[in-house]
Every structure is written in C-alpha cells, then in structure tokens.
Amino acid sequence: MAAGALARRDQRFGLLLTAPGLAALLLVVLFPLGFAVFTSLFDYTLVHPNHDTFVGFDKYVEAWNADYLPDALWTTVKFVVASVVIEFVIGFSVALALNRVTRFKNVYYIILLAPLLMNPVVVAQLWRMILHSELGIMNYVLGMIGIGKINFLGDPVAAFWTVVLVDIWHQVSFMAILLLAGLAALPREPYEAARMDGASAVQTFVHITLPLMRPVIAVALLLRLIFAIKTFDIVFIMTKGGPGTATDLISYFIYRSAFFGLDVGRASAMSVALLLIVLALTIYLYRYMKSLA
Amino acid sequence: MAQITLKNLGKMFPPDVVAVADVNLTIGDGEFFVLLGPSGCGKSTTLRMIAGLEEATSGDILVDGRRVNDDDPADRDLAIVFQNYALYPHMTVAENLAFGLKLRKVAPTEITSRTAATSRMLGIEPLLKRKPRELSGGQQQRVALGRALVRQPKAFLFDEPLSNLDAKLRATMRTELIKLHQSLGATIVHVTHDQVEAMTMGQRICIMKDGHVVQVGPPMEVYRNPADTFVAGFLASPPMNLLDARVVDHAGGLAVALGEARLAVPGAFNGAYGAWRDRDVVFGIRPEDMHDGAGPGGRTPLDVRVVAVEALGPEVVLVAALADGREIHARLGPGFVAPIGSQQRLHLDLGAMHLFDRETRKAIAQRGTG
Ligand SMILES: Nc1ncnc2c1ncn2[C@@H]1O[C@H](COP(=O)(O)OP(=O)(O)O)[C@@H](O)[C@H]1O
Ligand SMILES: [Mg+2]
Numbered sequence: 001m002a003a004g005a006l007a008r009r010d011q012r013f014g015l016l017l018t019a020p021g022l023a024a025l026l027l028v029v030l031f032p033l034g035f036a037v038f039t040s041l042f043d044y045t046l047v048h049p050n051h052d053t054f055v056g057f058d059k060y061v062e063a064w065n066a067d068y069l070p071d072a073l074w075t076t077v078k079f080v081v082a083s084v085v086i087e088f089v090i091g092f093s094v095a096l097a098l099n100r101v102t103r104f105k106n107v108y109y110i111i112l113l114a115p116l117l118m119n120p121v122v123v124a125q126l127w128r129m130i131l132h133s134e135l136g137i138m139n140y141v142l143g144m145i146g147i148g149k150i151n152f153l154g155d156p157v158a159a160f161w162t163v164v165l166v167d168i169w170h171q172v173s174f175m176a177i178l179l180l181a182g183l184a185a186l187p188r189e190p191y192e193a194a195r196m197d198g199a200s201a202v203q204t205f206v207h208i209t210l211p212l213m214r215p216v217i218a219v220a221l222l223l224r225l226i227f228a229i230k231t232f233d234i235v236f237i238m239t240k241g242g243p244g245t246a247t248d249l250i251s252y253f254i255y256r257s258a259f260f261g262l263d264v265g266r267a268s269a270m271s272v273a274l275l276l277i278v279l280a281l282t283i284y285l286y287r288y289m290k291s292l293a
Numbered sequence: 294m295a296q297i298t299l300k301n302l303g304k305m306f307p308p309d310v311v312a313v314a315d316v317n318l319t320i321g322d323g324e325f326f327v328l329l330g331p332s333g334c335g336k337s338t339t340l341r342m343i344a345g346l347e348e349a350t351s352g353d354i355l356v357d358g359r360r361v362n363d364d365d366p367a368d369r370d371l372a373i374v375f376q377n378y379a380l381y382p383h384m385t386v387a388e389n390l391a392f393g394l395k396l397r398k399v400a401p402t403e404i405t406s407r408t409a410a411t412s413r414m415l416g417i418e419p420l421l422k423r424k425p426r427e428l429s430g431g432q433q434q435r436v437a438l439g440r441a442l443v444r445q446p447k448a449f450l451f452d453e454p455l456s457n458l459d460a461k462l463r464a465t466m467r468t469e470l471i472k473l474h475q476s477l478g479a480t481i482v483h484v485t486h487d488q489v490e491a492m493t494m495g496q497r498i499c500i501m502k503d504g505h506v507v508q509v510g511p512p513m514e515v516y517r518n519p520a521d522t523f524v525a526g527f528l529a530s531p532p533m534n535l536l537d538a539r540v541v542d543h544a545g546g547l548a549v550a551l552g553e554a555r556l557a558v559p560g561a562f563n564g565a566y567g568a569w570r571d572r573d574v575v576f577g578i579r580p581e582d583m584h585d586g587a588g589p590g591g592r593t594p595l596d597v598r599v600v601a602v603e604a605l606g607p608e609v610v611l612v613a614a615l616a617d618g619r620e621i622h623a624r625l626g627p628g629f630v631a632p633i634g635s636q637q638r639l640h641l642d643l644g645a646m647h648l649f650d651r652e653t654r655k656a657i658a659q660r661g662t663g
Contacts, residue, residue, distance in 0.1 A: 189379030192346050193440075197393035198367030207392070211383040 040268035047262055059269040071245045072253035079249055080228040083167045087224060090168070091175030099183040112173040120170065124237035127166045156246035159239050163247045166234050175220055182216030215292045222285040226278055250274060295357045295447035295480050296322045297343060302352035304338050312338040314504040320482055325474045327495030328484045335504040336484040340450050343482065344373045356447060372441035373450040376457065378433045380425040386436050387421040390443045411443040431462045448480035455490065467493055488528050492516065500524050522575055522654040525647065531580050531610060531622035537651065538576035540569040549576045552617040556593050559643055562659050566648060569657060577647035580610065583623035584640045592640035597621070599631045613637065
C-alpha cells in the first residue's frame with residue numbers, strides 16, 4: 001500500500017512538472033482543433049465570420065458534394081501512391097547499399113539527412129527557382145546537352161510529376177534512414193546460416209531480408225503515407241494546385257475552400273474528415289507497432 | 294564423409310589481430326574431433342575458415358584432399374551448428390529444416406521424407422509447425438542440429454552448440470551427440486571451451502592457445518602427458534597443481550625442492566631428470582595423485598595446512614597451503630574431515646609427477662636419454 005501511495009505521489013509530482021508544457025500544448029493544439037470541429041457545424045464564412053447559424057452536419061454534406069472534390073481526392077491518391085512507392089524503392093536501394101558501407105558512413109549520413117533538415121518551404125522555393133521554365137538552371141543544363149525546354153510547372157502532367165519528384169527529393173532520406181536502421185538491426189546469424197545452406201544473394205534477399213524487414217517496411221510505408229496525405233507546402237509554393245487542378249492535393253483544396261471560397265465552415269468540415277482518416281491510419285500504425293513489441 | 298586437412302592455416306584480422314597462426318591438423322574420416330581452448334584462442338575462427346564463412350589469410354584447407362579455400366561455403370558441402378543456433382526466425386521448424394534442401398533443388402518428396410526422418414531422430418516432430426521464438430533453448434538447439442543433419446553433409450562443424458544449455462541438458466546432449474556420431478559415423482569437428490565436453494566426447498582433442506595448436510591427441514593421452522603447463526592447467530577441475538620448484542641432489546638420488554620440503558624423485562626418472570639438477574622447473578601433480586593415507590607404500594609425505602575442505606559428495610577437494618603459503622588442491626575420499634587451519638600430512642604418488650621447464654613451460658621427458 002505504501003508503494004501505491006508513493007507511486008501516486010510520484011505521479012502527482014510528474015504532472016506538476018509537465019503542467020506548463022501540457023497547458024501550452026492544449027492551447028496550441030487542442031484549441032484550434034476544437035475550434036475547427038465547432039466551426040464545421042456552423043455556416044461560418046469569411047463574409048460573415050461568426051457562429052450565429054448552426055447547420056449541424058450540412059457543411060459535411062456540402063463538402064462531400066463539392067465541385068472538384070473527386071479530382072482533388074484522385075490527385076491526392078495518385079500523388080501519395082507515386083511518391084511513397086518511388087521513395088520506398090529508392091530508399092530501400094540506398095539503405096541496402098549503405099548497409100554494406102563501412103568507410104565514410106557519417107559522410108553519407110550527413111548527405112542523406114541534409115534534405116530532411118530543410119524547411120519544406122525552402123525546398124519548394126529552391127526547386128521552383130531551379131525548375132523555372134525560362135530562368136531556371138535545370139532547363140539551361142538540359143539545353144546544353146540538347147534536350148529541349150521542359151515546362152516543369154506549366155504543363156499539367158509535368159507539373160504533377162514535378163511535385164512528386166520534389167517531394168521524393170525532400171522525403172526519400174526519411175525512408176532510407178528508417179530502412180537502414182532496420183537493416184542494421186537485423187541479426188547477422190541467419191545470413192551465415194543461409195550462406196551455409198547455399199542461398200544466392202537474390203535468394204537471401206527474398207527469403208531472409210524481406211521477411212525479416214517486413215515490420216520495418218510496414219512502419220516506414222505507413223508513416224510516409226500519413227505524411228504524404230497531408231502534403232501542402234510544396235503545392236502551395238510551387239503550383240498553387242495548378243495548372244488547372246493537376247496538382248490540387250486535398251489539403252490545398254481545403255485551403256482554397258477557406259480562403260478563396262471563403263467558406264470556413266465547409267473547409268473546417270473537410271479538415272475534420274481528413275483528420276479522421278489520418279487518425280484512423282495512425283491508430284492502425286500504433287496498433288501494428290504495439291503488436292510487434 | 295570426409296577427411297579434413299589444415300595446412301599452415303592462418304587468419305589475421307586487420308589491422309593486426311592474429312586470430313589463428315599456422316595451424317596444422319588432419320581430421321580423420323568419421324572422427325569426432327574436438328577443438329578445445331579458452332575463449333578467444335581462435336577456435337571459432339578456425340571452424341569458420343573450414344566452413345568458408347571466413348577467408349583464410351594463409352595456408353590451405355583440404356577436404357578429401359581437395360583444396361577448398363576458394364570454394365563458396367555452399368560448395369564445400371559442410372554443415373555448421375552455431376553457438377546461438379542462428380535459426381531463421383521467420384520460418385517454422387519444418388521450413389528451417391527444408392530451406393537448405395529447397396535451395397539445393399532436392400525433390401519435394403525427398404525433402405519431406407528427410408525432414409520427417411531427421412525430426413523423428415531428434416524428437417522434434419511435435420515442434421515442426423512452431424517458430425523458433427516459441428521454442429526453448431534446448432529445442433532450438435535440436436532444430437539447429439536437425440538443420441545440419443537433414444542436409445547429409447560431408448562433415449559437421451559444431452561451434453560450442455552446448456554452451457547455451459543448462460548443465461543438466463548439456464550433459465544429456467553430450468551423450469546424444471556421442472550416440473549420433475556413432476550411428477552416423479560422420480566426421481565431426483566440435484569446438485568447445487569446456488574441458489569436460491572435450492574429454493568425454495572427443496576421440497581426439499586439439500588444444501589451442503592464442504591461435505596456436507598446443508597439443509593434439511586422444512583425451513586420456515593428453516591428460517596423462519600434457520605437453521606444457523598450459524595444457525596441464527587447462528584440463529580437469531581442479532586442474533594439475535603447478536608449483537615453481539628446483540631439482541636438487543638428495544640422498545644419493547634427486548629430489549624436488551618445494552621450499553623447505555624435499556620430495557624424492559622415483560629412481561626411474563633419475564636418468565631423464567638428471568640434466569635438470571640445480572635448475573628451475575615447475576613441479577606438477579594432479580589432485581587425485583595426493584592422498585590422505587600412506588597407502589601400501591611408496592608414497593612421499595608432504596606436510597600442509599588445511600585452508601578449506603570442499604565436500605562434493607563422492608569426493609572431497611582439500612585446499613591446502615604449503616609452508617610458504619602456496620596453495621594446492623587434493624582430491625580425497627568422501628570420508629575426509631579436518632579442521633580448517635590444522636596441520637595435515639598428504640601422501641604423494643610421485644610416480645605420477647610431472648616436471649616442466651620453467652622458461653619454456655614445456656614438459657620435461659620422464660624417461661629416455663639423460
Ligand atoms: N571479425 C573479427 N574481427 C577482428 N577480430 C576478430 C574477429 N573475429 C575474431 N576476432 C579475434 O580473433 C581471436 C579469436 O577469436 P575466436 O576464433 O572467436 O575465438 P574463440 O572462438 O576461440 O573464442 C579473438 O582475439 C577475437 O577477438
Ligand atoms: Mg568461439
């Protein structure tokens with residue numbers, strides 16, 4: 001019983017110490033969240049920014065039927081699948097290669113980490129300048145080797161893939177580092193056993209590495225999936241969702257509803273829906289990671 | 294089945310760790326051969342070079358007379374059982390057994406029959422559907438053994454397979470491995486740091502130290518005639534008593550001077566030991582060659598002080614101190630009792646004594662030219 005009392009006292013003391021941090025968190029995270037949920041239930045527009053007209057779930061229905069929502073969803077799905085899959089393939093290849101490296105490991109790590117440490121806004125600005133169709137260095141270089149100018153951000157197909165590639169450039173290291181950590185933690189012994197059993201490099205990869213890496217791969221894919229769904233910065237800086245709706249990801253679509261459509265209520269409703277989707281994925285990820293432990 | 298020959302085998306790990314130096318061995322076809330030595334002496338490295346998991350930096354490895362240095366591990370057709378078993382964690386026991394056969398394109402029906410036969414022999418049939426993490430250490434050990442057996446390789450390489458088992462299971466597995474060897478007639482190279490394992494299992498044992506082979510021979514021969522103080526001090530527990538001493542003239546013959554005490558050397562050794570008169574030696578005597586009774590005669594008395602009496606049941610280990618404080622161990626009958634600190638007279642059977650060169654630590658021949 002004394003131990004219980006002691007634990008309780010410890011707990012109270014801990015709570016006391018974390019109280020300021022928790023309070024700040026509540027203020028900056030929970031309040032906006034609550035405000036969004038609250039707002040989604042009202043006809044709150046930037047023309048009439050008030051909570052006078054309660055409309056229940058009308059805004060959700062309105063959001064679901066919004067023009068171009070299917071386009072935005074489809075674009076988002078394409079974007080997420082393309083970037084996560086390509087990041088996985090590149091990231092895994094890089095991780096496999098780096099896992100064998102013994103010299104200059106730190107140098108490679110620093111190079112890998114550099115994009116991750118950059119602010120997404122900076123990344124997007126940087127690439128916008130590099131890829132500018134007239135003044136960008138990319139088209140200049142391509143011109144020198146005899147390839148014609150590519151309208152990276154002006155052509156709908158090119159723009160979509162440009163956004164995907166910039167996202168890959170920015171995020172692939174995350175995948176590589178996560179997978180590299182997984183590879184480094186794999187037991188060494190099964191590989192020696194496989195050598196004795198006569199497994200070739202490919203057979204070892206298929207029968208040993210892939211199955212052993214499955215949990216790490218699943219976590220890496222899910223984490224990137226969750227982040228990719230919320231991508232906003234690159235589109236905001238580089239394309240503004242265009243040309244047309246070629247790069248109109250869901251988060252940018254929501255942004256437009258609020259600040260161009262002026263319908264904050266509807267934007268809030270969509271945000272809440274998106275939040276629920278991401279939350280579901282996160283809970284799944286959390287459960288999965290717990291099941292591994 | 295195969296004969297394995299190591300010629301001037303060496304392994305250096307960069308920058309300058311010499312793990313194995315100039316090892317020469319021939320392991321006979323069907324022999325149970327034990328590599329014995331303390332941790333870090335290069336046993337595993339030697340075994341891994343035979344297996345092909347580690348590249349030899351010098352020397353040759355021959356299997357049935359053919360040089361295999363440049364062969365892939367798979368092509369050498371040897372099986373290794375690792376100390377930590379190294380099972381495939383994501384495969385069931387059945388899959389673990391079958392994996393090597395599948396890779397070698399063995400027909401599915403034969404895989405089934407060989408897996409079944411092996412698991413029956415090792416008593417792991419009820420475990421076939423389990424994953425390694427659902428097995429106890431002893432069961433994992435059996436599966437690891439099964440994975441080697443099922444392949445029917447030319448020879449088996451065991452790297453301390455019993456060292457992670459508890460004492461009782463280890464004793465059981467020792468017996469089982471001996472039986473297994475008898476029924477298969479296979480060549481087995483067994484690495485261990487446990488001298489009991491080596492003594493009980495090996496047809497021949499090879500004692501290694503610092504990457505070198507110190508002595509090779511049948512266990513009892515090595516036990517009776519240790520080549521140097523290292524081997525003498527490594528085998529058996531408690532090991533041979535080793536005491537710095539001098540050879541002196543004594544009553545018309547020779548004696549070993551242990552401090553003030555004089556132990557008369559049996560006349561038969563006088564010729565061989567004569568050359569060591571007035572020289573520094575190490576005197577060695579096994580604990581079982583010291584007794585608490587004078588016996589039928591011919592024993593040499595030595596007075597000691599009792600430091601501790603360890604009753605083990607079938608025997609008593611007496612820890613005693615010489616007049617100058619140096620400690621010795623004696624194995625006495627179960628009835629021995631003595632108060633700690635009391636004086637006791639031990640009776641030494643000097644026919645079983647050993648002398649070693651104090652400088653080179655090598656054994657001094659007891660007979661022959663002197
Ligand atoms: N991969 C390695 N790199 C460097 N040194 C090693 C390596 N493997 C073993 N050694 C060294 O070689 C010596 C022999 O090791 P090992 O063969 O494992 O000894 P044992 O199996 O007898 O305990 C030790 O000093 C060990 O530190
Ligand atoms: Mg070892």
